[in-house]
Amino acid sequence: MKTISVINLKGGVGKTTTAINMAALLANRWGKRVLLIDNDKQGNTSQFFGKYIKDATCGAARILEGGDPAIWVTDQGLDVINANMTLETAENELLKSNDRQDNRMKMFLQKKMQEYDFCIIDNPPAVGMCVINALCASDEVIVPVKLDNWALDGTEMITETIGQLKALNKDLKKISVLITDFIKTPESEAAEEWLRENCSAEVFKTKIRFSKKVDSATYYKQPLDGYSLMCAAAVDYRKMIKEYLGKE
Template sequence: MKTISVINLKGGVGKTTTATSLAELLAEGDKKRKRPGSRVLLFDNDKQGNASKLFGVYDREHEAQACRILKTGRIAGNITDTQEPNMDIIPCNYFMELAELDLKADQEHAQHERYKAALDEVAGHYDYCIIDNPPDLGMNVINALVATDEIIIPVYLDAYSLDGLEELVEQINQIRALNPKARLSGVLIADYEKTDTSEEAEAWLRNRSGFPVFVQKIRHSKKVKDATIYGQTPCHYNIRSGAAQDYKKFVAEYVGLYGHQAAGERR
């Protein structure tokens, strides 16, 4: 099983849309490219629970499964069916704040390997685990990065996102002391609108930042925001939209670069 963390320290840059679209498209497969669907586990690691809401499994009244995993390091009984073929989910909610406090209070056991231990239990059942992370580096995110094989960073082409990107990569490099195998698969340009400024920012990102950048960009589309209102990913809401088509091409690019190591190979 390959574990992929979608992360950025800045909020509102398309992390959840990217994570859920990636999970959904990997699970569906691609008939045109003769790629069969993969078994996918979507891990909602954000207390806002937007990925959980998207698939209709959000529960505001009770401790969510992701919170229990952080506290116990066990995954049994904490996986929920999404009703999407080939895809399950681990839901999250605001109880994550309490779970992090409990984790910090536990001085007898390792605090940063809870997710890794839990995901190791189901490594043979899935091809991919996609983790949707919040815009911070709390203990739940550190646990996610310790369990991660690859990292995808969605960004908008503005100064705040690009400044945060450098800080995030620096933090990731520090965490690699706990997980040397984790690598940055690439930066994904999201919500792209062609302007002189955005073209300059893209040129800097691709040619001077030193970070790997996916060729495919995700175009700005009103349909992305509309899709969240109806509780759907862009591809399910309107497959003809520019953003939906771009996400399909992005997943094809990802699979072409890295996915062959996981597709159909379960450890």
């Protein structure tokens, strides 16, 4: 099993969209066994799959507690572990623990190695204990970025942070940046050029273009591939997965 964290310290850059669509494509187009973990207390991924349960201790919190989370089988061909606000309580409790705090997710995923080909973790836009746990459990990180100035700052910040976390997890093999929500303008093209020249991490050749269908697909709780096969973002996510798998 390969574990991929989707992460950026900035919100609204396409982390959840990327995590959901990567997971759905790997499962449905490529026949992979996929576990998708919602590691964001906002629970957007859980809501997408109809697995957001308001007050009960969520799966991501159970993982931090060192327990066994519920794994939900979805009708999208992949399994989901959910999140909600109880994840914050679990993070705070973990910080009080005298035991090792950074390897709870890793310990849990080690038990699932044989059951899945990919584990994708959708992270919140902040570095808390749940993100440190996700990073420690990950083989790779994908950083979605939107090309405005702030996002570029965020990318530098995250690359820096990940550099530090590499010290925590020597198994973190790869960090790749993915340009999302792309609209072609002179400014965005200049930003892309800057990013490709200056970013310390690898940048996917494929960029995910802006598409109006992304919001409506989320509204109807459908992965893009099922909702609007030919919209720009659906085409691009398929291409990105091919690039990722080295099947271009």
